[in-house]
Amino acid sequence: MALNQELQAVTEAFSGHGVDEKSLVTLLGKWDHQERETFRKNTPPFFTEDHERNFQRWDDHSVRLLKHEFVRFKNAVVPWTMHPWERDARLVKEALKKGPNAYGVLIEIACTRSSEELLGARKAYHSLFDHSIEEDVASHIHGIERKLLVALVSAYRYEGSKVKDDTAKSEAKTISNAIKNAQKKPIIEDDEAIRIFATRSKLHLQAIYKHYKEISGKNLDEDLSDLRFKQTVQCLCTPQIYFSKVLDGALKIDVHKNTKKDLTRVVVTRADIDMKEIKAEYQNLYGVSLTQKIEETAKGNYKDFLLTLVARKG
Secondary structure, eight states: OOHHHHHHHHHHHHSSBSOOHHHHHHHHTTOOHHHHHHHHHTOTTTEEEETTTTEEEEOHHHHHHHHHHHTTTHHHHHHHHSOHHHHHHHHHHHHHHHOGGGHHHHHHHHHHSOHHHHHHHHHHHHHHHSSOHHHHHHHHOOSTTHHHHHHHHTOOOOOSSOOOHHHHHHHHHHHHHHHHTTTTSOGGGOHHHHHHHHHSOHHHHHHHHHHHHHHHSSOHHHHOOOHHHHHHHHHHHOHHHHHHHHHHHHTSTTOOHHHHHHHHHHHHHHTTTTHHHHHHHHHHHHSSOHHHHHHHHBOHHHHHHHHHHHTSOO
8 A cells, every 4th residue: 555545545544434443553663753743744644743843743633532532432331331220321421520511411311211220220319429410400501491301300200001092182281382472472481391201101292293284284303493392302202313413413523522422322322222213214304214324424333333233123
């Protein structure tokens, strides 16, 4: 391989989700001093030329990003080996530390887990942090979304098959009225709307979702302008669409490092649950298979591990 091709290969190994360790070992390991200097001079995204002192130094931002990419494989393997309760408890704790941009993870865990799984996460949180999820959500979150989030993480929903269709139809009208009155009172401050989405079974909420479309002609989440309520509805009523959209956002090339983490979280937490359905929905929404998209975007051991999980018969 010519040096120019090798330079391009190493640059690509550094760029993306994860790092192509095999290429780095093969190429960097054999380069002499002159070849490494040529690499530094020809990769301005990674190195800055100090003309006064006549040397090339790593760009600090690139170093920080690269550190994240090197640990991405570890950050997939470790959660995969955890008990699901502990994994969810730690995800909640991390989301609370990160602040409002991560509060969607709280909704995801509260709304896409079964009642027993959410109860298990709450038990694990007690064990790990000597607090309850409910009290930490209530004490860390101070915006108008607090009431909704506390209600969601406190839920223990009925999971049987019985749905009272008349009640679902009536509550669909209640939600429709709350959306229409959103300028006077945001839906996230509407006690009835919060009660419905924090307590009703998922089958009941899916019936509400169906009746809402009959009333308004649009899907419920399409009519919601409030991000937290939109995420809540999607996680409860159309989880495979929700997860497909999260994956697509995470698989874009130039996204923030925290958004890239969404890829690991979704694949690890859904591999044994509904990955087959998520893959089908992803293909339907974006016209490309999730496997192909990961192949094109991810690197090295991290990519191989993700593809192994995605191929499971969850």
